[in-house]
Amino acid sequence: xxxxxxxxxxxxxxxxxxxxxxxxxxxxxxxxxxxxxxxxxxxxxxxxxxxxxxxxxxxxxxxxxxxxxxxxxxxxxxxxxxxxxxxxxx
Numbered sequence: 001x002x003x004x005x006x007x008x009x010x011x012x013x014x015x016x017x018x019x020x021x022x023x024x025x026x027x028x029x030x031x032x033x034x035x036x037x038x039x040x041x042x043x044x045x046x047x048x049x050x051x052x053x054x055x056x057x058x059x060x061x062x063x064x065x066x067x068x069x070x071x072x073x074x075x076x077x078x079x080x081x082x083x084x085x086x087x088x089x090x
Contacts, residue, residue, distance in 0.1 A: 007039075020049065021049045023048070026038070037064075041058070042058040043058070058074075059073075
């Protein structure tokens with residue numbers, strides 16, 4: 001059983017050196033620091049670099065055997081509080 005998780009984003013050297021946005025990848029660990037899941041963003045290059053943090057994405061979470069356990073999807077939405085019907089959702 002897992003009562004707590006820690007999420008660590010993996011840093012990409014290409015992104016650090018060039019500022020070019022790459023697919024985000026995350027290690028999901030238990031309290032002992034053992035990786036229990038892995039998450040990877042599924043977006044195209046144009047979307048990542050043109051839409052920035054408001055971009056739509058699919059996040060696939062897999063276990064250590066590579067079996068997908070959950071998929072999260074976020075559609076493209078605006079980030080303004082002036083349009084409450086269009087706020088971010090996952």
